Amino acid sequence: MQNNSKSTRRKFLRNTLTLAAGSSLITPSLFGAPSILKYYNKPNSKFNGVQIGVITYSFRSMEDQSAEATLKYILDCGINAIELIGDPAETFAGRPENTLNRSVYFGLMKKNKSGAISDNEAKELAEIQANQAVYNAKVTEWRKNADMKKFEKFRKMYNDAGVQIYAFKPRNTFGKNNSDADIDWGMKTAKVLGASHVTVEHPSNDATTLRLGNFAKKHRIYIAYHGHEQQTPTLWDTALEQSKYNALNLDLGHFVAAGNTAPLEIIKTKHEHIKSMHLKDRQTPEHGKGNLVWGSGDTPLTGALELMKDKNYTFPGTIELEYDIPQGSNAVAEVQKCVEFCKNALK
Structure with missing residues (x-):
């Protein structure tokens, strides 16, 4: 039922x-x-020349993860541009069903990251990850013959509703252990969806960024490397030298939590290579690195948005909801608050 x-x-x-x-x-x-x-x-989240978008990962806590439901969440937030996590598009196109219990998995991952995971929970997490490895292999096989017309239909549904896809982040696609077929599929699909770039976690491996940069050149699409707390002002320098198609998916909140000073400077110095920038409000290491409701952390979100406006930077700012959702609220309501924060900052 x-x-x-x-x-x-x-x-x-x-x-x-x-x-x-x-x-x-x-x-x-x-x-x-x-x-x-x-x-x-049609929705409009471009304020005074600054495009505000959202990564659909922000809606991961919502029960329905279908393409249609995800689009409704985006529209409910008044957002007209997104970084698309692969799941809604791939399931729409007929990807094999994943039996992963998302809430359990993300909960265990959070505990593991904080070091608060028990031995039994660690074993449970290992079993889930092993099952996911088997599932990922099935997805790789499915992708070889996936019908691109279904991705075209997905794009049309979103575009007709007023939502553009500027970035695509499919899961398990651009890692150092992924096949050439996986990488080709990811970049080809991104172009079908209308994205200007794909995003992937920075591998901290020069051979991998060289390989990915070459694939990006082949497909004439940028690959923007996302950073967590390994971010430094020079993290991307080698990748940028390797290929003009290597770029940044800067995460300003993680950059602050990593202990970097003067976070606005990296925007100024790297703006020509930034294809999109994640927005969240984290604390400095001295204050505990917390991920907080916007306006209560140490990340200069207002300053960054004002800089984008004043300098006419064209890359989008991407809302990534990662702070704990207050009781009685949900992801859509919290993303709406983040949109309003951006709108007020850009007046």
Whole structure:
């Protein structure tokens, strides 16, 4: 019954979004639901020349992870541009079903990262990761013959609703152990989706960035390396020298949590190579490195947004929701708050 319920809900969302995006014959009385009215006008999260987007990973806690539901979350936030995690597009295109319990997995990963994981939990995490390795192999096989027309259909659904895909981040695609076929598929699919760049965690391995840079040149699409607490002002220098298609997916919050001083300087010095920048509010190491509600941490978010506006930087700022969601709220409501923060900062 649960699967049937989800299927019905997705069908409703698909039909509603298609009608709202493409029909000129709709009248409010057709639905009788004020929440639908926002879809008549295309979303706009470009404020004073600065494009604000969101990575769809921000909605990972929402129950329905389908393409249609994810689009509704984006529209509910008034956002018109995104960095797309691969899952919604790939499942839409027929990827084999993943039985992963996301809440359990992310909870164990969080405990493991903080060092608070028990022995039994560590064993459970290892079993999940082993199962995921088997699943990833199945996905690699599926991708070899995946129908690109379905990704074109996905792009059209999002574009018709007013949402552009500027970056694509498929899972298990651009790592040092991935095959040439995986990398080719990821970059080809990104172009079909309309993305200007793909994103991947910086591998801290020069051979890997050289390899990926060569693939990026072949496909004429940028590959932007995301950083966590390994970020330094010089982290990307070798990759940038290796290929003009190697670029930055700077994460300003992690950059601050890594203990780097003058975080706005890296934006100024690397802006020509930044294809998108993740926005979150983290603390410095002295204050505990916390990931906090925007405006309460040490990351100069307002200063960064003002700099983007004043210097006419064209790369988007990407909201990445990683602080704990308050009780009684959800990811959509919190991303809405982040959008409002950006809007106010860019007045």
